[in-house]
Ligand SMILES: Cc1cc2nc3c(=O)[nH]c(=O)nc-3n(C[C@H](O)[C@H](O)[C@H](O)COP(=O)(O)O)c2cc1C
Ligand code: SF4
C-alpha cells in the first residue's frame with residue numbers, strides 16, 4: 001500500500017509525510033500518533049504563533065485545496081472577516097463522493113488524529129471554535145475511528161477549552177452524510193448541515209463571509225487540512241520546494257482500475273502521470289495495454305495514451321485539457337469499451353444531479369438516452385453530433401460544477417475515442433463483448 | 434440510551450434543531466430498520482420541527498429507506514473502477530443465485546440487492562457494502578462464501594450487526 005520512497009523525478013529522495021503513520025501498529029490511536037511526534041505542531045502553534053502568522057505561513061507555502069478546485073488555502077482563510085460579531089465555523093469536507101477517490105477514507109480510518117490536529121490549527125488561524133466534519137454515511141469505520149479519536153483528544157486536552165493551557169477553545173463534531181454526491185459541493189454541504197435538501201447556493205456571498213448559519217465559514221478537504229501541521233513544523237519553504245512552485249506539496253494519489261498495484265500513493269505534486277502509473281503502480285495488467293487514464297476522479301476529462309507524460313498538478317493538467325480534481329487516477333486498458341465507460345460516467349452524474357437547474361437535469365437525461373442507445377448497438381448516424389451539441393448546451397450553463405464536469409468529460413471521450421463511438425453506430429454492436 | 438435521548442444528544446451539537454434531522458433519521462433507521470411515516474412523524478415531534486422538513490430529507494437522501502429492506506442489504510458498487518474490475522459479472526451472479534433482480538428483496542426477506550455509486554474504496558474493487566462492512570477484492574467464489582456466512586448468521590438468529598461485523602474485507 002505504501003509507495004516506494006524514491007521518486008525518480010526528484011533528485012532527492014522523497015519522504016512521505018501524510019502517510020507516515022498509516023502503517024504503524026494501532027495507527028488510529030492517540031498513543032501511536034503522539035509517538036510519531038503528533039500534536040507537536042498544535043503545541044508549537046499555540047505557544048509561538050498568532051492566528052495571522054499561521055495564515056501568512058499557509059499563504060507562503062502555496063498550499064492549494066485538495067478537494068478538487070485547487071483554490072489557495074491561505075487566501076481562502078484570509079477572506080474570513082476578523083471582527084464578525086458572529087461565531088465562525090470550520091467545515092471539513094469528508095464527503096468523498098467523487099468516483100475513483102478513497103484517500104480521505106484511509107486517512108480517517110488509519111490516522112484520524114492527523115486530521116484533528118490539522119483542524120485545530122486551522123480553526124485557530126481563522127478564529128473558529130467549532131468544527132463540523134461532514135463524512136459520507138457509508139464510511140462507518142472512519143466515523144467510528146474519528147469519534148474515538150475526538151474523545152481521546154478531548155481527554156488529553158488537545159480539544160475542548162483552554163487547549164494546552166492557552167486561551168484557545170475548539171470542539172469538533174461529526175455530521176454524517178446520507179448518500180448524495182452533491183453534498184460534496186461546499187454550499188450544498190452547508191444546506192445539508194442546516195438540515196435542508198442539499199442544493200448549491202448562489203455565490204456571492206461566499207461561505208468565508210456568510211456560510212453555515214449565515215456565519216463566516218471555511219470549508220476545506222481532509223487532505224488540505226492534514227498538510228497544515230507539516231507546514232507548521234517543516235516550514236513554508238519546505239512545502240513550496242516539493243513539485244511545481246505554484247502547485248506544490250506532497251500529494252495523495254488514488255490508483256484504481258486496470259492497473260497492477262491499485263492503492264494510495266504519496267508522491268510529489270507534479271509527478272508525470274506515466275511514472276505514477278507505470279513506475280509506482282506497476283503498469284498494466286499482464287498482456288494488456290493501457291489506453292486511457294482519468295486523472296482526477298470521473299469529473300476529470302479522460303487522457304489518451306499520447307498525453308500520459310503530463311505532470312500531475314493543477315496547472316499542468318488544466319493546460320492539458322483535464323484536471324487534477326481529487327487525484328482519483330482511474331486506469332483503463334485496451335480490453336475496455338470507452339462508450340461504456342462514458343455512458344456509466346454520465347449515468348452517474350445524471351443520477352446525482354440535484355435538479356436545481358435545467359441544463360443539468362434535462363440535458364443529462366437526454367445525453368444518457370443517446371449514449372445508452374449507442375452502447376446497445378442502436379445508435380443512429382447523427383448521434384455523435386447530437387452528443388456534441390448537447391455538451392455544448394450544458395457546458396458553461398449550469399448552476400454548479402457538476403453539470404460542467406459531466407459535459408467536459410463526455411466531450412473529451414468523444415474527442416479522443418470518436419472511432420469507438422463511430423464503430424458502435426456503424427456496426428450496430430459493441431466489439432468488446 | 435433510548436432513541437429519544439440519543440436524538441436529544443445529537444441535537445446539542447447544533448445551534449439549530451433543524452440540523453439534527455439527518456442524524457435523527459440515521460438513529461431512527463438503526464432502531465426501526467427503515468423509516469415509515471409514523472417514524473418520520475416521531476422524529477419531527479422529538480425535534481419539534483416541521484414534518485415536511487423531515488419527509489423531504491427522508492426521501493432526498495439515498496441512505497434513508499422509507500420502504501423495508503432485507504436483513505442484509507447487499508450494496509454492490511457499479512461505478513467505473515468496480516466495473517473495470519468485473520463487478521457486472523458479480524451482479525448477474527448474485528441475481529441468478531438469489532433469484533431476484535437488482536433493487537429487489539428475496540421472498541424470505543433475508544437479502545436486498547442494490548447497485549450503488551462509488552463506495553470510496555476503489556483500491557479494493559470490486560467492492561460491496563453489507564450493513565456496516567465493506568467487502569473488497571470480490572470474485573464469484575468470495576461472493577458465494579460471503580452469502581453462505583450471512584445465511585448461517587441469520588440462521589443462528591444472530592443480531593444482524595454483530596453477524597456482519599468481522600466479515601469485513603478491509
Ligand atoms: C459536485 C461537486 C462535488 C464535490 N465533492 C467534493 C468532495 O467530495 N470532497 C471535497 O473535498 N470537495 C468536493 N468538492 C469541492 C468543494 O466544493 C470545495 O471546493 C472543497 O471542499 C474546498 O476545499 P479545499 O479548498 O480544501 O479543496 C465538490 C465540488 C462539486 C462541484
Ligand atoms: S448543475 Fe446539476 S447538480 Fe449543479 S445545481 Fe444544476 S442541477 Fe444541481
Ligand code: FES
Pocket residue numbers: 099100101510511512513514515516550551552553554555558559560
Ligand atoms: S468505483 Fe467502486 S468503490 Fe469506487
